[in-house]
Amino acid sequence: MSLFLEDYHRGDAIALGTHLFTAESIKAFAAFYDPQPFHLDEAAAKSSVFGSLSASGWHTAAVWMKLMVAYELKLTTEILARGETPGRLGPSPGFRQMRFLKPVHAGDIIAYTTSVRATEPWPGRPKWGLLLSDNAGVNQRGETVFIFIGRVLVERRTPLAQK
Amino acid sequence: MLTFSAFPPGHTGTLPPKTVTRDEVLTFAREFDPQPMHLDEAAAAKSLLGGIAASGWHSCAMLMRMICDGFLLDTASMGSPGLEEVRWIKPVMPGDVLTATYTVKEARLSKSRPDMGVVRMFYEVMRQDGETVMTWDCTHFIGRHLVSGTGSPPYREPSRTAGKDGDPVPDTQSAAPPSP
Numbered sequence: 001m002s003l004f005l006e007d008y009h010r011g012d013a014i015a016l017g018t019h020l021f022t023a024e025s026i027k028a029f030a031a032f033y034d035p036q037p038f039h040l041d042e043a044a045a046k047s048s049v050f051g052s053l054s055a056s057g058w059h060t061a062a063v064w065m066k067l068m069v070a071y072e073l074k075l076t077t078e079i080l081a082r083g084e085t086p087g088r089l090g091p092s093p094g095f096r097q098m099r100f101l102k103p104v105h106a107g108d109i110i111a112y113t114t115s116v117r118a119t120e121p122w123p124g125r126p127k128w129g130l131l132l133s134d135n136a137g138v139n140q141r142g143e144t145v146f147i148f149i150g151r152v153l154v155e156r157r158t159p160l161a162q163k
Numbered sequence: 164m165l166t167f168s169a170f171p172p173g174h175t176g177t178l179p180p181k182t183v184t185r186d187e188v189l190t191f192a193r194e195f196d197p198q199p200m201h202l203d204e205a206a207a208a209k210s211l212l213g214g215i216a217a218s219g220w221h222s223c224a225m226l227m228r229m230i231c232d233g234f235l236l237d238t239a240s241m242g243s244p245g246l247e248e249v250r251w252i253k254p255v256m257p258g259d260v261l262t263a264t265y266t267v268k269e270a271r272l273s274k275s276r277p278d279m280g281v282v283r284m285f286y287e288v289m290r291q292d293g294e295t296v297m298t299w300d301c302t303h304f305i306g307r308h309l310v311s312g313t314g315s316p317p318y319r320e321p322s323r324t325a326g327k328d329g330d331p332v333p334d335t336q337s338a339a340p341p342s343p
Contacts, residue, residue, distance in 0.1 A: 091251070
């Protein structure tokens with residue numbers, strides 16, 4: 001979404017692509033960041049609440065970011081190729097209402113989406129505004145496994161008038 | 164091994180410190196968040212963060228590991244339904260030493276699974292100068308009992324549906340994007 005804040009409209013939706021969660025990648029992520037037995041070991045996972053090896057929720061979330069950044073890069077490249085200037089993305093002050101609705105098991109293929117929820121002013125930064133997004137991951141059975149509301153600063157094409 | 168009863172409302176603790184290394188910041192960013200502000204010194208110096216900084220998702224992953232090492236690996240953890248809010252307040256830079264505290268805000272039994280407790284936890288992560296860099300308002304599922312020999316609660320068909328135990332779940336339906 002390397003556009004300016006003014007270019008975002010509620011409901012604009014983007015398919016970010018899919019990601020296969022292999023057992024190896026689930027265990028590799030877990031070993032560094034979330035070494036709970038059900039993320040790390042098939043046998044332990046079988047006797048756990050998850051029933052089989054499952055990805056850390058942070059792994060599921062980090063892959064959303066990976067696909068989002070790839071989309072941004074593609075869009076920025078296209079905008080530059082047209083001879084236009086892309087809007088800059090700033091940092092994120094955080095996110096809200098992240099839900100892990102279903103486990104992501106080894107072998108699952110998750111399709112990620114993002115859509116525009118709203119744009120808001122950001123106090124003290126007239127050249128920037130806050131973009132709120134509704135984000136989701138859906139598995140190959142059509143089950144939504146993960147949702148959250150993203151919040152990120154986006155450059156304005158026209159700065160707000162200072163009070 | 165800790166069970167639900169070890170996490171009453173008001174219970175607090177600290178997590179083991181974590182030193183943020185440049186290598187780890189770059190490794191995480193290359194795989195999951197390859198934006199210049201996390202990878203490129205020259206570009207990062209011009210960004211709003213003022214220097215190369217860890218991805219916020221990396222900060223989350225680092226806190227998750229601190230929680231695991233602090234108590235969760237010694238707890239009858241049954242996963243998490245999610246987080247109400249994560250705030251990225253200050254950048255986390257290579258060389259920072261992170262410490263964290265946790266406070267139980269609410270603890271109740273699950274309505275759908277009598278063997279499980281629902282623990283709402285607030286985490287605050289500080290860096291070496293005392294500044295708060297990140298907070299989490301997060302929910303843990305924690306077993307009430309252990310099954311002898313397994314070290315974790317027994318498997319049952321999960322009923323991990325939003326709204327049942329991941330409270331409060333305001334607006335969850337409207338948070339889902341329209342089907343493409």
